Every structure is written in structure tokens, then in C-alpha cells.
Amino acid sequence: MALQNAFEHGGETRDKIVLGKILGTKPEFRTKVKEISKDISEIVFNVNQLSSEEQKKEIEKSFPEILAPKEKIQGREGLPELKDAIQGKVITRFPPEPNGYPHIGHAKAAIINSEYAKMYGGKFILRMDDTNPEAERMEYHAAIKVGLEWLGIEFDIVKNTSDDMELFYEKGIELINSGKAYICTCKREDISKNRRERKACKCSMKDIDKNNKNWRKMQEKFKPGDAVVRFRGDMKADNAVMRDPVLFRIIDGKHYTLGEKYRIWPSYDFAVAIEDSIDGVTHAFRSKEFELRKELTDTILDTLNMRKPYQGFFSRLEFKGMPISKRVIRPLIEEGKVSWYDDPRLPTLEALKRRGIKPEAIRKFIMSLGLTKANTLAPFDSLEAFNRKFVDPDSKRLFMVSNAKKLTVKNLPVSSVEIPNHPVKNMGKRKIDVNGEFYISGDDAQNIKEGMQIRLLGLGNISIKKDGVEFEGEFEGEKNIADIPKIQWVPQKTAHKIKMIIPKVLFKGDEFNEDSLEELDVYTEPQYLQLKEGEEIQFVRFGYCRKDSQNQAIFTHK
């Protein structure tokens, strides 16, 4: 063993490490550490005296098996196992609030929860968390559904939190009647102040009858802001969430499905606690800003003698320089700095889709992030790497030139060529008519000088007779030559002009990046017009792009 270690580490080993390895593989020696460590020191000393060559010989003679190449360690696939999960009995959920367009953060919560349900053959619930009529809209509700469908996430149960309003009232009254909740008529600022100073207010002294009376007054008489129902937590608690949090408040706005049927709405913590319990949720994975609220939901459920789900937490998912919050995005839209929620620079699902990111790639990417609580900015290039693997086998290869320069070729022996649409996969061929007049890319043109040979991909070799603003060349045959530039081209006659949009990072630090959207005028083959809208293709030697429309493409990644 000492030999092996020495061999693997440049001819030297250390007794500490050899000892560790022995104790690790053979626990029976652990009681005899003192005795064996002496022997080990001696062996290690002797091994270190040998040269690498001698060590190798010795290994070959006595222990040939350790020269065999080590097997690659297989990493764990997917999410870590759940401790108290029973196959077939796991129920998870994804509860978005329909108050905006879904983004990569939603995707993370939805994917982690749905993967766990899948992993244990359980059920997965989509629950629209719609308890604040002021913020929620049908438009967002629909957008979230569309986004999740695009991601390929399937639900066993779809419901709204607001389906259970009567139940919330029932549980709320139960808490009031058991003295575990009270109606507070203090001003908002005073509640907040008392919370910070850990002081109870007079309202918490009121008796159950008075609270019941006030509850009825909340239905009609009180105005929004006049009264709230508070949970009797602990005003002295270190966890500020526990300091008598609000359970119900009055909102007079029109709910997007229920209209004005209700005016007393449950708060988030109360609704989530009750819903998770009655929906049978066994495991709830939430992003870590909710970590402090676990104590509250658990306490509420204990007080009501209701079953609690297990709660797990994961870090928020955000990309560097790509804002996720509506507070940041909305002004950008209003100022015209980004076009809409589907602007390819944004991390919304719509935008990612438009940019050419595939849902499978998002899923793989999110799974690769794991369940860590460390706060980090995710690497966009890792998402791109996953996406490339999904996109590559199905993307047609087409020619496109940017910053076009003219090239005229003499003696061209053919009037058309057929070029395969994919290098390895059989995706058919396309026929391109040629007459000797081409566009080539400006970047390539820079490196092309008179007297050189180049190859026009799929066509043949050209020797350059003239460089400058416009190039001239002569056809030299089709034989493959190894070390000449091989470049893409487009016939001038049928070239199709489009706009190429290259999204870049939106923010540099806190500053809006004024160059976040690069636009290029480029020429493609006429074949571009035949592509379906939304099709992902590869422009050869440029990168993967998505056809946005007949005259616009969006750069996905290299």
C-alpha cells in the first residue's frame, strides 16, 4: 500500500496517509494504532528510499493489480434521497402566486418538487397561491401554466388556494375561540413598532367574545387597515416571524376569479400551512428566504392539531446580471430598455424559450445545482453547455455571413451544390445555386491574402488572386487540403438578409448595460426562409441560433 501511494504521488509517501488508508479499509486495526504505526513508519521509510523506477518494478512483481487503471467514479444522479420518504406516498407541491411572469426561479421550485414526486412515485400538486386580489391577474395565472407546460412539468392535482376560503375561516374561528388568535385594531405602524420592540399591544388582552364580535365586524364594518387577525405567537421570540403574525386582513380589491365574494383574506403563512396540511403534502421544498417561516407554519399546525409536512430549503436561483424581480424588470420595459417579458436578455421562461434554451436543458441544469443553501449566482455557461447537448443533434447546419465581403470566383465548374444539413445525422441535403459570386464573412476576409488557398465549405478550393475590399479567386479543384482556411459562404444572388440579435448581460454590477443587445445585419442562405419559426439551427462556425421570424434570428450560444 505504501508502494502504491508513493507511486501515485511522485515516488514519495507519508506514514500518516498510509496509516489513514489502512485504518479506513481495515477497521480492526483501529485499536492497535500505536503498534502498527511503528511498522508503517519503517515501511514508508524504506519505500521512500527507492526510486520511482524501482517502486514500479516492485509493484509489477508483487502487486500487479494496482497498476490497472482506476474506474471512474460515478456521481450521484439526481437529487439526494429523502430520509423519511415512503415509495408511492410522497406528495409535493409548487405554489406560485399569479402575480407575474414565470422565470427561472419558478422553474427551480417546480422542478425540484416535481422530481421528488417522480422519484418516489408520488403525487405533485400545482396550487395557485391567490390570496392577494390586489396583485394577482388571470394573465399571470395563464402565463404560469403556459410556462410550466413548456417545461414539461405534469401535475396530478391543480387547484387554487382560494378554493378553500371557507376552510380558512373555519380554522381562523377555531383559533379565535381557543384564544390562540385575536383581532388587532392597532395602526400598521404601531404593530410594526411593537414587533420590533417585542411588546404586546392592548388588543391581545381582549377576550374571546370581543374577538368574535370584531371578527364579524371585519366582514362588513371595518375598512381595510382597520383590523387584522393575529396569531398568538410570542412577542419575545428571537424569530421575528413568531411575534404575533397576521393571519387575516381585509382587502376590498376584486379577485380575478372570485370577484368580490370575500373581503377577509388569509395571509400567506396561514394559507400555506393549512393548504399543505389538508392537501396531504409530505415534503415541501421552498427557497431559503422562507426558512424562518417554518417555525410559524409548524406552530400553527400544532395548535390546530393538524399534520405537518417536512420542509426543505434551497437557495434562490439567479443569473449574474439578469434581474429576476418585477421591481427591476417593469421599469426597464416602461423605459423601453427591454422590449417585453420575452426579451431574450431576461431570465423569464418566455425569454429563455425565445433565446433557444430547451426545457430539458433547464431541467438538467437545475438538477445539477443540487439542493444547496449556499447563496451563489448560477453559471449561465453551464446552462448553455447542457443546452448545446440537446440542441446539437437536431440543429440543421446553415451558412451565414456577417459583415459581408464580396468574393468572385472564376472557372467554377458547377452551377449548384448539394450540402448535407448535418455532419453526422441524416437530416437531408439542401441544394444551393451558385454562379461564382459569393459573400464571405468580414472576419474571415481579414485573414485572406492574395496568393492564399482557401476552401469554400461544400464547394471546393479557391486560390485567391486579389484581396482588398472585394476578393477574386479561381477554382482549384475539390481535393481536400488539410491546413487551409475552410469558410462558409452565401451566394450573392439568393442571399437573404436578416437581423441577428445577440443578447448579452443586462446589468454590469448595478449599471444597466447599454450594449446588452448587439444587432448584426447578416446574410443567410435562402434556405433560412424554409425553416419553421422557432426552429433551432446552427450557423456554421458562428453558433447555435433560433429563428425568431423570417428576418430575425436570435443567437443562442456558441
Add this chain to the structure above:
RNA sequence: GUUCCAGUGGUGUAGACCGGUCAAGCAUUCUGCCCUUUCAAGGCAGAGAUCCCGGGUUCAAAUCCCGGCUGGAGCACCA
């Protein structure tokens, strides 16, 4: 301010609960080679880490304990 959470190559993570087979695995990134009528994909190789810092326990610490530093989140009648 206060409470909670986190800190492993450039980046993202695995390992930590239960100390030894981890002088630290995987992915990404970068470099080189092979393949190739693409600078893609695929194959191979390589680069890159004081495991945040300091102390302690132990024969043995990324892992346990104590102290510190740094970052994030909560402290809403939003979710």
C-alpha cells in the same frame, strides 16, 4: 441593529449528519491532441483548491467543538 442561513479550483457542485479508502470526486471553463470539408458535437489528455481564517479535540479533521471574518436572507395587513 437583530435573528437565521451559508462560505470546497475561475464558475457551479459532491463529500459533512455518521472523522480514516479525500494530498479532495463530477460538471463547466480554459489549453493541447485525435476525429472532422464548422471555431460544433464526439474521444483522449492536461491546467486549475492555503476545503473562509484562527484555535481546540484526536493516532487521524473539508468533516466534530469554540472564536472570528465575509456574504445572503428575514424582521410587511406581499407571496
